[in-house]
Amino acid sequence: MENKSFSKETICVQGGWQPKKGEPRVLPIYQSTTFKYETSEQMAKLFDLEESGYFYTRLQNPTNDAVASKIAALEGGVAAMLTSSGQAASFYAIFNICSAGDHFVSASTIYGGTFNLFAVTMKKLGIEVTFVDPDAPEEEIAKAFRPNTKALFAETISNPSLVVLDIEKFARIAHGNGVPLIIDNTFATPINCRPFEWGADIIIHSTTKYMDGHATNVGGVIVDSGNFDWDAHADKFPGLTTPDESYHGLTYTKKFGKGAYITKATAQVMRDLGSIQSPQNAFLLNLGLETLHLRMPQHCKNAQKVAEYLHDNEKVAWVNYCGLKDNKYYELGQKYLPNGSCGVVTFGLKGGRDVSIKFMDNLKLAAIVTHVADARTSVLHPASHTHRQLTDEQLIAAGVAPDLIRFSVGIENVNDIIADIEQALAK
Numbered sequence: 101m102e103n104k105s106f107s108k109e110t111i112c113v114q115g116g117w118q119p120k121k122g123e124p125r126v127l128p129i130y131q132s133t134t135f136k137y138e139t140s141e142q143m144a145k146l147f148d149l150e151e152s153g154y155f156y157t158r159l160q161n162p163t164n165d166a167v168a169s170k171i172a173a174l175e176g177g178v179a180a181m182l183t184s185s186g187q188a189a190s191f192y193a194i195f196n197i198c199s200a201g202d203h204f205v206s207a208s209t210i211y212g213g214t215f216n217l218f219a220v221t222m223k224k225l226g227i228e229v230t231f232v233d234p235d236a237p238e239e240e241i242a243k244a245f246r247p248n249t250k251a252l253f254a255e256t257i258s259n260p261s262l263v264v265l266d267i268e269k270f271a272r273i274a275h276g277n278g279v280p281l282i283i284d285n286t287f288a289t290p291i292n293c294r295p296f297e298w299g300a301d302i303i304i305h306s307t308t309k310y311m312d313g314h315a316t317n318v319g320g321v322i323v324d325s326g327n328f329d330w331d332a333h334a335d336k337f338p339g340l341t342t343p344d345e346s347y348h349g350l351t352y353t354k355k356f357g358k359g360a361y362i363t364k365a366t367a368q369v370m371r372d373l374g375s376i377q378s379p380q381n382a383f384l385l386n387l388g389l390e391t392l393h394l395r396m397p398q399h400c401k402n403a404q405k406v407a408e409y410l411h412d413n414e415k416v417a418w419v420n421y422c423g424l425k426d427n428k429y430y431e432l433g434q435k436y437l438p439n440g441s442c443g444v445v446t447f448g449l450k451g452g453r454d455v456s457i458k459f460m461d462n463l464k465l466a467a468i469v470t471h472v473a474d475a476r477t478s479v480l481h482p483a484s485h486t487h488r489q490l491t492d493e494q495l496i497a498a499g500v501a502p503d504l505i506r507f508s509v510g511i512e513n514v515n516d517i518i519a520d521i522e523q524a525l526a527k
């Protein structure tokens with residue numbers, strides 16, 4: 101389907117897979133590692149990237165490609181690649197344009213796993229990161245850039261601190277320094293925000309969250325807008341703009357134009373590091389995507405009611421949800437997320453950390469799970485769970501208060517969710 105003319109709802113249901121006469125109506129699972137050819141030469145051309153086609157699932161698989169193309173259409177991008185997890189997507193998105201000796205800048209308010217990846221593991225590979233406060237003035241953030249800086253990274257709505265990013269500001273800073281803006285759009289999803297429309301160049305998702313939506317499979321995706329002009333900054337991005345010796349001297353920008361970034365990510369990074377999504381998981385992800393446009397508004401409607409209930413409750417010390425009028429991010433939310441942000445609400449209880457933990461233990465409908473952003477209401481204490489590895493200083497920089505409860509509002513009846521909170525607060 102040439103998806104661009106269709107609305108998001110139609111792309112969610114039908115994007116990516118358009119069966120021809122007699123073909124299955126539902127996207128099939130191509131559970132095959134290999135694909136057959138008739139002559140040796142046909143296959144050789146695929147290996148040389150002379151022709152496009154399938155030969156080995158680590159590089160490309162029809163089920164995965166259909167789902168990647170649906171997500172690319174939803175985000176308004178030109179191409180996408182599925183990965184085995186959101187972590188792999190973040191790593192590949194950066195590693196595709198950074199090598200040892202390079203540097204990138206990231207908002208400090210990001211998912212704990214991404215923070216560790218950037219601060220610890222990437223550093224071991226010789227790639228350095230500088231974290232910046234996303235709310236700092238433009239000039240302040242720009243100071244973090246160096247001649248060897250290759251990217252700027254941030255989350256649309258940060259997990260779990262729920263900072264709403266001023267995407268236009270970040271795009272100006274990135275482009276002013278000749279680098280792409282990479283956005284993790286996991287919490288907003290393209291249903292609520294399409295960062296490419298605000299100047300972002302590359303988007304990643306942990307599809308494990310709302311996109312799958314049912315907590316059945318871990319996955320990720322990288323989407324390219326095709327808008328960043330790599331050749332205009334050729335000295336910064338030699339991997340894209342000079343010959344790749346591992347492909348007989350092919351130059352990605354020359355040969356693939358707007359498809360250069362994703363082609364390189366597939367043909368080089370995925371080929372060598374191999375974190376592919378299984379076709380089975382891509383199939384499940386696709387089922388989730390078919391209802392994303394119905395689930396997101398329900399998550400937001402329920403979360404708004406839960407946030408308002410908590411806001412008016414005397415046992416609650418503070419609530420963070422950008423849909424609340426007195427929230428620090430209300431204005432940015434209205435601008436970038438006019439139809440709602442996400443289902444995640446954070447709050448702290450009077451009495452601090454211990455009371456917060458006791459409250460969680462008393463919840464019945466809401467389950468204590470690591471997961472976030474799926475159909476079932478769930479709850480987590482980041483300081484004891486996902487962000488355990490962070491020091492107190494890093495916790496504060498990541499926007500995670502020690503008493504912060506991350507409450508991921510599901511799509512059950514909101515009255516039942518509020519009743520559960522009420523009974524747990526009463527204890």
Ligand SMILES: *Cc1c(COP(=O)(O)O)cnc(C)c1O
Nearest residue numbers: 185186187211259286306308319
């Ligand atoms: C969960 C999450 C990730 C990591 O994704 P996995 O699929 O768990 O590897 C990255 N970014 C955000 C915002 C997340 O919530």
